[in-house]
Amino acid sequence: MIDIQFDGGVLEESALEAVVAPPRPVLRESLSTRAYDALRERLRRGQVDPDDRLVDTEIARELVVSRMPVREALLQLVAEGYLVSTARGYRVPTLTHQDVTEIFEVRRLLEPRAAALAARDLQSDAARRLTMALAEARDAVARGDFSGLFHANVDFREAWLGAVQNTRLAATISRFIDHVQTVRYGTLRDPATQQVVIDGLTELHDAMLRHDSVLAQDSMLRFIHAAERSFAAQAARALATP
DSSP states (O other): OOEEEETTEEEEHHHHHHHHSOOOOHHHHHHHHHHHHHHHHHHHTTOSOTTOOBOHHHHHHHHTSOHHHHHHHHHHHHHTTSOEEETTEEEOOOOOHHHHHHHHHHHHHHHHHHHHHHHHHOOHHHHHHHHHHHHHHHHHHHHTOHHHHHHHHHHHHHHHHTTOSOHHHHHHHHHHHHTTHHHHHHHTTSHHHHHHHHHHHHHHHHHHHTTOHHHHHHHHHHHHHHHHHHHHHHHHHHHHOO
16 A cells, blocks of 8 residues: 655545545446346336336336436436337337338348357357247247247347357347337237247257358348238238228
């Protein structure tokens, strides 16, 4: 420890730091992160409906934290495009057909390459998670449980994305997929879309467990195209319904 002369006296280095250093907002940062992670998980899992309003005071009570860290987390989610601010709280954005088209374009550019990397580097634990998620998805379709299919689909995605060693690529993909989670939650009620999902997950599962990067890349591209066609068909039916 270093002694430092200070106004005619001597201060230890640690004491001097306490005098001149600004306070470190460690607690607030951790609470804000905790609130952000909790809210992001709700959005990822489709637990926020388009009609829901997220109010900072209510969320603070649920998480047993003060209002300010929750507000900081909500504003961060707004900045990242997950939420929009309204006079009555925060809600998920209403996506236009053009919004969804642009997001699918980004996915076509990024996800096939990421799937190839995941297939190359997939470890046994991630492979087991993929197999379990696929089994849960099939079971959910057999039971007519679209909510179960949604969550199994999320589990499958997190398993293979976790195998992508390029963390920036994985995080970017996760963000863009999360932006359309409310859309996906609605489309999975459609039996035809459910079959598209099962077929796509099955093909991806088999390619990744074989560590076949080329097949995984091609399978992912086909899966995204099929998902976009399903979305377009359902949107067209909705417009035709009086």
